[in-house]
Amino acid sequence: xxxxxxxxxxxxxxxxxxxxxxxxxxxxxxxxxxxxxxxxxxxxxxxxxxxxxxxxxxxxxxxxxxxxxxxxxxxxxxxxxxxxxxxxxxxxxxxxxxxxxxxxxxxxxxxxxxxxxxxxxxxxxxxxxxxxxxxxxxxxxxxxxxxxxxxxxxxxxxxxxxxxxxxxxxxxxxxxxxxxxxxxxxxxxxxxxxxxxxxxxxxxxxxxxxxxxxxxxxxxxxxxxxxxxxxxxxxxxxxxxxxxxxxxxxxxxxxxxxxxxxxxxxxxxxxxxxxxxxxxxxxxxxxxxxxxxxxxxxxxxxxxxxxxxxxxxxxxxxxxxxxxxxxxxxxxxxxxxx
Numbered sequence: 062x063x064x065x066x067x068x069x070x071x072x073x074x075x076x077x078x079x080x081x082x083x084x085x086x087x088x089x090x091x092x093x094x095x096x097x098x099x100x101x102x103x104x105x106x107x108x109x110x111x112x113x114x115x116x117x118x119x120x121x122x123x124x125x126x127x128x129x130x131x132x133x134x135x136x137x138x139x140x141x142x143x144x145x146x147x148x149x150x151x152x153x154x155x156x157x158x159x160x161x162x163x164x165x166x167x168x169x170x171x172x173x174x175x176x177x178x179x180x181x182x183x184x185x186x187x188x189x190x191x192x193x194x195x196x197x198x199x200x201x202x203x204x205x206x207x208x209x210x211x212x213x214x215x216x217x218x219x220x221x222x223x224x225x226x227x228x229x230x231x232x233x234x235x236x237x238x239x240x241x242x243x244x245x246x247x248x249x250x251x252x253x254x255x256x257x258x259x260x261x262x263x264x265x266x267x268x269x270x271x272x273x274x275x276x277x278x279x280x281x282x283x284x285x286x287x288x289x290x291x292x293x294x295x296x297x298x299x300x301x302x303x304x305x306x307x308x309x310x311x312x313x314x315x316x317x318x319x320x321x322x323x324x325x326x327x328x329x330x331x332x333x334x335x336x337x338x339x340x341x342x343x344x345x346x347x348x349x350x351x352x353x354x355x356x357x358x359x360x361x362x363x364x365x366x367x368x369x370x371x372x373x374x375x376x377x378x379x380x381x382x383x384x385x386x387x388x389x390x391x392x393x394x395x396x397x398x399x
Contacts, residue, residue: 094134098343103164106137110156112149114167115142117263118281118364119328123168124198125357129332141202149173150181154387157190158218161335164261166194171326172238172382179391180237180398184220192336193350193376195331196369197305198361201301202243202279203286204314205294207270215297215317218277219251226254232266232275233259237398239326240279241277242387243300249394251317282308282365299365300324307362327369327379341373 094100109127113119125138131138143152151168159165174187185294204215212218222229231248233241236259244257260266263284270278273291278285279300288294298314299305300321315322330340330348351357352368361368371379391398 094206094365095346097339099339103134103136105164106139107131107163108159108165109138109140109165110152110165111140112152112167112173113142114254116145117216118198118200118283118366119168119170121360122328125299125360126195126197126351127166127168129351130344133276133347146299148181149178149256150183153177153187153190155329157185159333161192163332163336163340163344166330166332167191168197168330170239170328171380172198172235172240174380174384175239175242175387176234176235176237179387180260189333191381192334192341193373194330194336194341195345195373196314196318196327196376196379197348198326198328198354198366198369199301199379200239200281200326200366201299201305201381202324202326203238203282203299203311203365204247204277204279204297205244205270205285205289206277206297207275207297208293209273210276210295213295213297215314215319218297219253222253225274227256229253229277230275231255231257232270232278233257234263234266234280235259235261239313241322242305242390243279244277244322245322245323245394245396246390247314247319249390250322261388268293275395281390282311286365291323297323301367305365305367307365313390321396325383327383329369329376345373 109123111123120142127138131307143149149352152167152169153173158163163212167294177183177187212221231244233244241257241259248255263280266278266289267280267284269275271288285294289296296311298312298317301313302315304311304313330344349370352370358368
C-alpha cells in the first residue's frame with residue numbers, strides 16, 4: 062500500500078466507508094435469503110420509514126422485525142423515524158417519492174391510513190398508492206376511565222352518559238386515529254352524547270384523563286394498563302370482538318353491554334405500488350417467521366396485540382376492510398374530521 066492509499070484510508074470519510082464495508086462483510090458471511098429472491102437485492106441499503114417518532118409499538122415492531130431481516134440476509138436496513146404529529150402523512154409522502162424497487166418500505170398503522178384518506182384528504186387513495194407487504198399485528202384498544210368516576214363497567218357508563226348528556230369527554234390521540242374512531246363508534250352504537258377531545262398524541266390524552274380534565278380514553282394496553290394497575294384509571298373493556306389470550310380476564314365492550322362492537326387497528330409494512338412481487342413475497346415470508354419467534358410472541362402479549370400471519374393478499378383485505386368500516390361510520394354518524 063503506497064503513501065497515497067494510506068492517507069486516504071486514514072481520512073474520516075474513508076474510515077467510515079471502511080468500517081461500513083467490514084460490517085456488511087460480516088453480515089454477509091451467514092446471509093440466508095429466501096429462494097426466489099434475486100441475489101442482486103438489495104444492492105444498496107434498504108430504507109425503512111417508520112411513520113411515528115421513536116418509542117411505541119410501530120417503532121418497536123419495525124426496528125425489531127426489519128432488524129432481524131437485515132441480520133439474516135446480511136444486508137443493511139436503515140431505520141428512519143418520522144414524527145406522528147402530522148398523522149404520518151410525511152412518512153407516506155416520503156415513501157411515494159421513492160422508486161418502487163423494494164429499497165424503500167414503510168412501517169405504519171391503520172390510524173395513519175385513516176388520517177390520509179379521511180382527515181388530510183391527500184390527492185391519492187392509500188388503497189391504490191401502496192402495496193401491502195406484511196401485517197405485523199391486530200391491535201385492539203382498551204377503554205378506560207378516570208378512577209374517581211362513579212361507574213365501574215360499560216353498562217353503568219352508558220346509563221350515566223344518557224342521564225347526563227354532554228357531560229362526559231372522550232380523550233383521543235388525534236382526529237381520525239383508531240382511538241378517535243373507537244370512541245365515535247361507541248357513541249354511535251350506544252346513542253350517547255359525549256364530546257371527543259383530540260390531543261397531539263397518546264401521552265397527553267392519558268395525562269388529562271388521569272387528571273380528570275377528560276373522563277374517558279381509548280388506548281393500547283401497554284399505554285393504559287400501568288395506570289390501571291396504579292389505580293389512576295379504571296379499565297372497562299377491549300375494543301376487540303373476543304378477549305385477548307394475553308388478557309383473558311379483561312372483558313370486551315361487546316360482552317359488557319354493546320353487542321357487535323368491534324374496532325381493531327393494525328400495524329404492518331407496505332411499499333409503493335409497483336414493488337416487485339418477489340421482494341414482497343420474500344419480506345412477507347421473513348416477517349411471518351420472525352413474528353412466530355418466542356421473543357416476538359412474548360413482546361406482543363405484553364403489548365396486548367395479536368400477531369398476524371397474513372399473506373400480502375390477506376393484509377390487503379384487512380386494510381380495505383378497516384377503511385371501509387371507518388368510511389361507513391363517518392358517513393352514518395355524520396362525522397366531520399377536521
